[in-house]
Amino acid sequence: MEKFKSGFVAVIGKTNVGKSSIINRLVGEKVSAIANKPQTTRTRIKGIVNRENSQIIFLDTPGLHKSKSKLGNIMIENAIEAIPEADVVLYVIDASKSSVDEKIIEKLRENNKKTILIINKIDLINKEELIKIINKYKDLYDFKAIIPVSIKKEKNVEDILEEIERNLDEGPAYYDTEEYTDQTLRQIAEETIREKALKLLQDEVPHGILIEVNKMKTRKTKDMEKIYDIEATIFCLRDSHKGIIIGKNGSMLKRIGTYARQDLENILGTKVNLKLWVKVKKDWINDMSIVKKFKADE
Ligand SMILES: Nc1nc2c(ncn2[C@@H]2O[C@H](COP(=O)(O)OP(=O)(O)OP(=O)(O)O)[C@@H](O)[C@H]2O)c(=O)[nH]1
Ligand SMILES: [Mg+2]
Known part of the structure; x- marks a missing residue:
């Protein structure tokens, strides 16, 4: 063998x-x-x-x-x-x-x-x-x-x-063979929302975006169908960015939400009800207490 x-x-x-x-x-x-x-x-x-x-x-x-x-x-x-x-x-x-x-x-x-x-x-x-x-x-x-x-x-x-x-050298399977990533569902949801924002937004706005999922829970609908309720906040660096992310009459935020929901429904294999908020967090990219969450912990 x-x-x-x-x-x-x-x-x-x-x-x-x-x-x-x-x-x-x-x-x-x-x-x-x-x-x-x-x-x-x-x-x-x-x-x-x-x-x-x-x-x-x-x-x-x-x-x-x-x-x-x-x-x-x-x-x-x-x-x-x-x-x-x-x-x-x-x-x-x-x-x-x-x-x-x-x-x-x-x-x-x-x-x-x-x-x-x-x-x-x-x-x-x-x-x-x-x-x-x-x-x-x-x-x-x-x-x-x-x-x-x-x-x-x-x-x-x-x-x-x-x-x-x-x-590669001889070695064991380190991960369960059913797994394909080490990310939590929450992280996957955050990255999915960020990807859509990156794709749809221009100039310097995307670099200053931070997504935080505030709630991610499943429930059953009246028809006993499983559905995920996901609520997330998109943080950005400036008030002007907030306006761009929301868009005219909320149109941009709606597009980000629609594309993210479609992807998440495919990934999770269930219906998703996604709610997004936009908030300003000035200069968070230089706030160690926030950016430390991106540090790889090996
Ligand atoms: N033309 C062409 N474009 C590609 C190919 N592979 C990837 N791309 C495009 O290159 C762009 C960058 O792809 P990513 O996979 O995000 O690149 P990355 O190296 O992970 O980028 P960072 O995460 O920013 O370091 C995307 O728009 C891809 O669709 C390819 O073979 N040909
Ligand atoms: Mg990459």
Whole structure:
């Protein structure tokens, strides 16, 4: 019989390269929020893949960026500290962005972990450009493999799992094979609402958003159908942001709520009754008592 393998795989890279998209695709469930905005992922989120002969536990991390806020610093720590904890590192780059991030390469060399380079978004470039990228990166680090993929076009995605499995050592299943994430339902609800807000809102508003679920309870309807009552508050940095989030006659808040409810109904497999409020919490991104909740506690 083949030996059972398991291990932790840290997914790192700059912001917006598609780290969370890759994990969601490989896990086959919505584990992590995805948006075409920088700094979508804030904390470390686990996504679990159970295979016949292995269990792969992905650590999604916030994209590496420059930051001035306390929240931003915690986000960067969450990403950097995932590397030494991992058995294998997936370093994801965006094929359409040419500049090499020397700081990340330095971190990889420092930790000297088995690392697989994922060149994502190859749908945005041609073959010649891809060859150039591969040639550039293969001299920068001794990668176990370099895999060009497109999550959008579903190209080469399965190769990632095969290559990870090859690089894992023998080990037990750390998580129940029914589980696909370590997040609580409350966290999933918060991230779902935040993702919709990120997608619908513009400019600097999304970065200052904090979601707090105040209530999450099931009950039975008159027809004995299960329904979740969820109440959440969207905190933002300024009064002007509050106006934007609510929108004309409440139209924006309504859209955020509708999209979030639809996703949550799919995730929870029940009807959802979602109520949202908007409040201002000035400069919360620099309030340690709040941002500490994003710190990964390994
Ligand atoms: N064209 C193209 N876009 C992609 C591909 N994969 C992901 N994207 C898009 O890239 C954007 C960023 O994706 P995310 O998965 O949120 O990126 P991330 O690296 O997790 O970002 P942070 O959490 O902010 O660090 C989204 O709009 C995705 O839909 C791909 O293969 N091709
Ligand atoms: Mg992300």
